[in-house]
Amino acid sequence: MFHIYCPYCEEHREEEEFHPKGQAHIARPADPDACSDAEWGDYLFFRDNPRGIHHELWVHAVGCRKFFNITRHTVTYAILETYRMGEQPTITAESLASGEKAGNVQAASGGQQTVGASDAAVASVKGAQA
Amino acid sequence: MSDVRMFDSRPATAVDAESPLAVSNLAERARRSAADPGVTLRERAFLGHLILRGGAIVLDEAVREVLGVSLPARPGALVHDADGERSIQWLSPDEWLLIVPEGEAYTLEKRLRDALGDAHFAIVDVSGGQTLVELSGPRAREVLMKSTPYDVHPRHFPAGKGVTTTFAKATAIVRRPDEELWELVLRRSFADYCYRWLVDAGEEYGLAVEESGR
Incomplete structure (x- = not known):
């Protein structure tokens, strides 16, 4: 079980209160009409699958119901940091x-x-x- | 002044109302209460529950004007007004739960709307959607320890704190208004299930059930 620090509730909570929502920091193309099919396809469907550091979007589904980011190591499962929406990772x-x-x-x-x-x-x- | 249409969900004229625990038959269980209970369970039905959403600063001003207490800004904080009848709890950075005595929700909502004027906010009366159950007695904490993964040790859960967490695999708000009392805010559809869970969990400590009075 993960013991996850919610940056909004400002305390550690059990993993069962959270849902993972996939890769974080995916920027929507600024002008969808002008971007190529490849760019749009990348944005919609293609996700990183790194061995090592991964920045993920999670939601505190049973709790404050806010989305936030987790930097997690996909090999050790160690959670290196959590940070609020709109912030950039330090790790x-x-x-x-x-x-x-x-x-x-x-x-x-x-x-x-x-x-x-x-x-x-x-x-x-x-x-x-x- | 916002032009939101409001209606009183509990008008003065007599309308039949049922608490979410009406089907659970608390009266029947109350007759079999333990003589020297380790845990006492009591429903406080028909309280007014309001969800307040918006920016903390603008809401704080209105709440202080109407209720005379400031909005709890710290995560997990729970504050009561001077006579202890009305409470405000932090639910998320832009969301608070206000619980007031029966019949006050409508007038309170109106006064808050007047005080907030054109500000960006939302007030939703959720009184019909949830109910409040009180747990007291020397073994109440042990019942909670069996029911939620959240740490309810006094060191971690002092009086004046409230959290939304998983409770018996369902969702509930667990609050501690003072040292002796725990409160559970249960969603309507989970209420009967959670009540049965509490009865089952409390049995071994000697359980007393008290009816809410109506």
């Missing part, structure tokens, strides 16, 4: 990767993390799988 795959270069190594739980993990850790995971 991204890029920020984790650059943090690692600065010597701030992110915990590669179980050696599974490939986004934001050091090259050596990635190599060791690949070596273990081979």
Whole structure:
């Protein structure tokens, strides 16, 4: 069970109060009439499926009934942060990767993390799988 | 002045009304109440429930003018007016629940609408859609612990707090107006189910059921 921090209720609640609503930060094309079919198709149907950091939209369905964003790790299931609608994440795959270069190594739980993990850790995971 | 049409859902002329728990036959269970109850369950039917939506600042002004208390801005806060009969609870950043004694909802809604004027807001009378059940007694908290995943320990759930959460797999508002009392706001369609759940859960502590008086 996740124990999720709702940024509106300002406390942790049980997962059963929430519903996931898919990928967050999907921008609607500004002028739908002018965009190509490929762009419109991307907007409507195509979603990221990353191994690592994923920004998701969730709703506190039994509670304040507000939508908010969660940054979640798809391998470890760790919830790294939650933030309100309209805000930008402070933790991204890029920020984790650059943090690692600065010597701030992110915990590669179980050696599974490939986004934001050091090259050596990635190599060791690949070596273990081979 | 907003031009919203209002009607009194409970006019002065006698109209038959049934609480959501009318089908549950509380009177029958009340006769079999435990002598030294660990939990006492009491329905407070026919209270006025109003949902208030809008910006906190503009609503706060109107609520202070009409009720004499300020709107609780902190998440999960529950405040009562001077005589403890009227309460306002934070439900979400732009939504509050007002519970007032029977017969007051219509006049209160009118006064709030007058005070709010042309502001951007919504007031909905949901009195018919939900009912309030009180739990008291030394074992009341243990009944709640069996029923909701929410942490009801006094350290986490002090008096003056209220939350919307899952209750017995349904949805309910759990409130704690003071140290001795818990309140559940149950949706009409869940009321009978939740009542039966509470009776079943409270049985082992000795349960007393009190009728709401009408």
